Structures are given as structure tokens and as C-alpha cells.
Amino acid sequence: AQSVTQLGSHVSVSEGALVLLRCNYSSSVPPYLFWYVQYPNQGLQLLLKYTSAATLVKGINGFEAEFKKSETSFHLTKPSAHMSDAAEYFCAVSNFLAGGTSYGKLTFGQGTILTVHP
Amino acid sequence: DVKVTQSSRYLVKRTGEKVFLECVQDMDHENMFWYRQDPGLGLRLIYFSYDVKMKEKGDIPEGYSVSREKKERFSLILESASTNQTSMYLCASSLGGQAYGYTFGSGTRLTVV
Numbered sequence: 001a002q003s004v005t006q007l008g009s010h011v012s013v014s015e016g017a018l019v020l021l022r023c024n025y026s027s028s029v030p031p032y033l034f035w036y037v038q039y040p041n042q043g044l045q046l047l048l049k050y051t052s053a054a055t056l057v058k059g060i061n062g063f064e065a066e067f068k069k070s071e072t073s074f075h076l077t078k079p080s081a082h083m084s085d086a087a088e089y090f091c092a093v094s095n096f097l098a099g100g101t102s103y104g105k106l107t108f109g110q111g112t113i114l115t116v117h118p
Numbered sequence: 119d120v121k122v123t124q125s126s127r128y129l130v131k132r133t134g135e136k137v138f139l140e141c142v143q144d145m146d147h148e149n150m151f152w153y154r155q156d157p158g159l160g161l162r163l164i165y166f167s168y169d170v171k172m173k174e175k176g177d178i179p180e181g182y183s184v185s186r187e188k189k190e191r192f193s194l195i196l197e198s199a200s201t202n203q204t205s206m207y208l209c210a211s212s213l214g215g216q217a218y219g220y221t222f223g224s225g226t227r228l229t230v231v
Binding site for chain 2: 009032034036041042043044045046049051090092094104105106108109110111
């Protein structure tokens with residue numbers, strides 16, 4: 001079964017500083033990986049996804065993530081944090097079931113709350 | 119853009135009540151999902167449906183049931199609400215296949231008193 005682990009339930013950065021949110025995955029097959037963002041009292045919004053086309057994936061709001069197979073990682077980065085980036089971020093992996101059926105089901109990490117200080 | 123609409127943003131119900139949470143999507147997606155979200159526990163799958171009248175249990179189905187009579191609508195039912203079902207409930211839909219990911223609704227914050 002596929003799984004993801006997000007290292008650090010809370011990350012705090014200063015405005016303008018680098019944002020790095022860590023995600024490691026476990027999968028016996030080539031994974032499809034996703035990052036979602038959730039602002040307070042809202043649903044989740046897709047930031048970016050890796051579907052094996054390119055290892056460096058660019059998403060919305062200046063975020064990007066790099067797929068590293070050797071490290072089983074898919075860390076999310078942004079060069080310069082903005083106050084509006086304060087939110088909870090979720091890494092997810094697409095499930096792959098025996099026989100090829102997946103139904104597009106995702107397994108999510110525990111989430112990382114990003115705080116941005118002025 | 120695909121839109122997933124959850125009928126209520128906030129609900130307060132009493133212990134023992136039967137509660138219906140409704141979710142509607144407008145892009146003909148095959149698959150629909152119900153998750154609950156609790157602090158420190160992330161998102162946990164309750165049930166999902168891959169076709170009309172078809173459903174599969176997720177990781178935490180106890181105390182819940184679902185209904186999908188039409189492709190666009192997926193309902194979560196709390197048969198007899200309890201205080202430990204106080205949570206944020208998120209509905210999502212997906213075109214299917216591994217590469218698409220989900221489109222989420224805005225969530226329903228349910229409080230059971």
C-alpha cells in the first residue's frame with residue numbers, strides 16, 4: 001500500500017524566507033504525488049502534482065516540488081514566503097490497487113501548518 | 119472548473135439524531151469520496167463511490183453510511199450522531215485514474231452536542 005509522511009506538523013518562517021515542507025512517500029510502484037493547500041475553514045485546493053512527466057513540478061502561487069526517486073521524497077518549496085501562504089499543506093499519493101484499479105483514491109499525510117511571521 | 123458543493127458549511131446536531139450531509143458535483147466525475155478531518159489526524163477516508171449505487175468502505179466507516187442514487191450526488195449519513203463525530207467533513211470528486219487528483223468541496227463543520 002502507498003503512504004506518505006510529512007515531517008514536521010508545524011513550520012514557521014519569516015516573510016521573504018524560503019519555505020520548505022517535507023514529504024516522503026512509500027510506494028511499490030511509480031507514484032503519482034500531489035500537494036494540496038487548505039486555508040482556514042475551507043476545503044483543499046490543488047497546488048501541484050507529479051505524474052512522471054518532469055521531476056520538477058511548478059504549481060500555483062509560486063510553489064514548486066521536486067520528485068526524487070532515490071530519496072523517495074517530494075518536498076514543497078517556495079523561494080520567498082508571503083503572509084498569504086499561511087495555511088495547512090497536505091501531501092498525498094495516489095493509491096494503486098492490485099489488478100490496476102485505483103478509482104483515483106488518494107492517501108494523505110498528516111498535514112503541515114505553515115505560519116509566516118512579518 | 120469542476121465545482122463540488124457541500125450543502126452546509128456549519129451544522130449543529132443533537133446526540134442521537136440522524137444527520138445527512140449532501141455533496142453535489144457538476145462535471146460528471148465517476149468517483150466521489152467522503153473524508154473527515156481532525157487536528158493531528160489529517161484526512162481519513164470514510165466511504166467512496168465509483169459509480170451510481172456502488173460504494174466501498176474506507177478506513178473509518180463505523181457509524182456512517184452513504185447513498186449515491188445519482189451520479190452527481192453523494193450523501194453521507196450519520197445514523198445516530200455521537201459527540202465523537204464532531205469534525206470537519208470534506209467531500210471530493212475525481213475523474214478517475216491515478217493522475218487526476220481530487221476536487222474538494224468547502225467542507226461541513228459538524229458539531230454534535
